[in-house]
Amino acid sequence: MPMERAEKSRAAVPRLGAWVEPGNRVRWRVWAPGHRQVDVVLHDAEGKPGRVLPMGPEPGDCFGAVLEGAGAGVRYKLRVDGEGPFPDPWSRAQPLGVHGPSEVVVPDFEWTDVGWRGPDPESLVIYEVHVGTATPEGTFEALIPKLKGLRELGVTALELMPLASFPGSRNWGYDGVDLFAPAHVYGGPAGLRRLIDAAHAHGLSVVIDVVYNHFGPDGNYLRCYSPHYFTGRHHTPWGEAVNYDGENSAPVREMVLSNVEMWIRDFHADGLRLDAAHAIVDDSSPHLLKEIVSRARSSALDRRVLVIAEDERNEARLLHPASDKGMGLDGVWADDFHHQLRRAFAGDSEGYYQDYTGSAEDIARTLRQGWFYEGQESKNLGHARGTSASGLPPRGLVHCIQNHDQVGNRAHGERLGHDVSPAAFRAMSALLLLSPYTPLLFMGQEWNASTPFLYFTDHNEELGKLVTEGRRKEFAGFARFAGDTVPDPQARDTFERSRLDWSEAERPPHAQVRALYRELLRLRATEPTLTQRRRGNHDARVLGENALVLERRTVEERLLVFINVKGSLEHSFPESAKAQVVLWSEAPRFGGSVEVPPLREGVIRMEGPSALVLRLPS
Template sequence: MRRIHRMPFGAEITEDGVRFSLWAPTARDVSLVLEGSDLPMQASGDGWRRLTVPEARAGSRYAYRIDGNLTVPDPASRFQPYDVHGESLVVDPSAFEWSDGAWKGRPWEEAVLYELHVGTATPEGTYAALIPKLEDLRDLGITAIELLPLAEFPGRRNWGYDGVLLYAPDSAYGTPDDLKRLIDHAHSLGLMIFIDVVYNHFGPSGNYLHAYAETFFTQRHQTPWGAGINFDDAQSQTVRDFFVHNALYWLEEYHVDGLRFDAVHAILDDSEKHILAEIAGRIRASLRDREVHLVLENDANEARWLTRDGINPRLHTAQWNDDLHHCWHTLLTGEADGYYIDYADRPVERLGRCLSEGFAYQGEASAHRNGECRGERSDHLPPTAFVAFLQNHDQIGNRAFGERIGSLASPEQLALARAALLLAPQIPMLYMGEEWNASTPFLYFVDFADDEGLSNAVREGRQREFANFESFATNGTREIPDPTHNDTFLRSKLAWDERTQRPYADTLAETQGLLHLRRAEVLPLIRTSFLGARSSQPQAGFLHVLWRFEGGTLVFLANLGDAQAEMQFRPESHPIWKSPGVMLDGNRLRLPSWTGLFLKDHGR
């Protein structure tokens, strides 16, 4: 089985040689620089420059010379071994022999996501080094690996959100074939692979599009990164095609099972058909014979993107539910800095709303946003329209010292939150190492070694970012790790050996047990039609959430207050999980502080 995504961009091997295509509407003159020789490229209309070279082949090094002086890589480079400023390499995608021809993916309700950063997930920080870890993750109960962005970024270390060459998997992690081997092996184990894509901006170093395609951007929209990407102004169709093809490229040429779209609230588009709708529509139309899952990160809580056509998503499959994380974080830590202020007033009530309805904010005013209303109604959506998590790369790494939730909450509190995450009907996501409560931080790191001015700006910006956070002020004697230092990156690497030692091994066993329980007890329910949910607070600090499905009912009871709580439950319900210390007497319950249980019955 061989795979290739055909597209109008980049270098493509044909029967006549290699066809090079560059969209350069604002360049006066363009030459192909092939193995050191300049070959003029003639304009072919609508801003395109194309040239087919018979002697070019896979492995040929090439670049483009703009207006006689600036040499730039291919914006659609398939491989960039010399970093973002260097030459591109011709790749023959059809040279890789896949063994997963029968793989069609897995249904979304089976997803248990595991978010990881390739560079810090193993000591080697490579695609190849991840392969031996996959079987352990499969045995843990993980069904989907979500990789932080892979697009070529500056230097050798980065979270991935500074990518500038969106078709080139970063060379710091290995070759394109290394990535394909990782995906192929994952599929052999029944694991899905997701890739995080960034379509709201390009990184600050290595983006040369302004030099020859000014209309790739528009002053019509301003973003935190400058002029917006041109999705709705003059000459926007080629720009839109660039991103549509990029999404299809990862799904077809790399056979990944899903994409996570970063910060789509920052994708500004006033077109009649938003670029998010166009991308999703093209994917749904092109890949009808596969299970493909499209996940959003959207601070605006726009439920419209998650609309169902019967039981199937019309466009996007699910959204990361930041509201749910923020409720749990506030309850577990007591922090009320920044956006946590929106959850600190009624955290138990808001948690219940997230668990039963999706978003905590469905049009209500946000104090953090100076009274601006945020969100849309989401109570009509099934729980599987939301990805739940207690931590992710942002929520750890955007702290000054990269602390994981395990260092901020008590083990008893975290055990309850972990069970709620893994047994509730939302789609759960773990961040790498969370399964054993890893001791290592995940810090913010970059590598702008070729640009000291940019490195200084990053350091200073990091200091300013935390100046007004009370939680940082209490640690003011500690120096924020320098994001440009290699040591900051190395400190973020997982220590896999600790997972065999106590107490980490105990947490790992607990996580595995919960995930196996999810598969046995919760998955059969969420495979059936969702009929509705509700939440209530029978007592102060006590949460009662009930989800109804065609196949039965699931109930979560939790005492998040300081005093012991008592209540009754339906005699036809049976506990599938309970915290240590919960007392059952017939159909009566006694729950000490920070304990809970899940109940299930076959009635509706």
């Protein structure tokens, strides 16, 4: 049935959840197929149950109720056939946590961003943030004073790691269970609106990381309402697959699509980052990804929004328009760039890194194409991976040299700066920010933060013990961790150690790294050769075994980015008389120790990891 599902199976799903209607009354509606009775159990501010409102049957396997003379702030749970009561799966706020009562919320914020028109995809520079560890307070409000500095640095968009309510007080966010309820520990709905409004005032877009491939286990009450939220037809690495294409899947799909609409319409978000989109399994047509893109755009009215996917498949069709049999996404993470550079500069070779050589030729090829795997056999996966990226706009491929996964999924949450030399960090940063692809920075990267970003959770005792054991077992087979103790995800200290120390950015050597990032991002935003990010105006080629040059060009001039990975480079450069040095990564003002750029008498001589940028007439 899924591939040929009749159109009537996707008939309009009625509005679900709780909301305030004109006349000062609250209306509830819940989807609970197969159940006989559902009740609203009102709760007080401390979470104690009180008055019970029976819900009557409504079309579409729903139950509904109305409370007159009530409005925002009403707290409640739902009792199903005498069981529970449980939080509302469509709850807009969980002020006492994922196991506590839900709260009725009204989106009545006084926005000041009337003239905001959304992000410019051509100038996108993404800054990934975990709200809980980005500041000592760990809240939306505490991020607001940081916005001015980020915009001055050259960042154009914040990407907030998942915000849906999660169990406990600390979590990466990928264990979220209440899609519509921004985490109360971060400041809830009101705090998020204030952050986004302030971001727009500073010229910053806000992209929200959303998780639609699975739901977390702790606080997940969906099965209490219907087993149809899940399916045994598909599987995910993280738990039960969500039912997007089977019997009774229409309300499940609408749950996601309504969530997309809420972030864009009610919170003025400028886009979404879809976690592990390759694990959003849907054998029906149209695919859920297409509908997510369509709903996001239709919810924005006169604003531009972006939908970006984390997807490991290197599938060009994700970026092709729906009219060309594609999914219509605006961007996709292209991690081959990260993997090649880690292999080259840090020497990683285990797991998926075995698929990469990190050679100058392979790095150059990745820069030319956008991603490396275009159908070659993957040793790690045991099958071919990827399609050609030719024709894809560079802005649609998101590159990084670190992100939350690549840092936090290491045993000790080591940042890139822990594993490569300062010179290598500078060279990698230059290549990232001067390429035509969309760069993503992980919070603190701009000053080479020394604080780790560890994996942390705050689950109940039973589940927490399993998470701790699983984390340690995950690294037991790696030789370099023999006899090592992997930090306990459940320990509060693991979370506290992951907090950023912003004062580092003002002190050497971190201040010099930030100066480099500021200059690189200034060049990216102002140099004519760098602002034109189309196919055909860049190339990359090797210079010996351990060096390469990235060329950016316009009709008038060329910008050459020389990258030495290791060892010595001696390269004859007959055009030296015409060349202007734009940037030298090893200058003392950037933390290096070599004042004079390595271009003398028609020869470029570079020693060790470094980057040299030259401007030439075309």
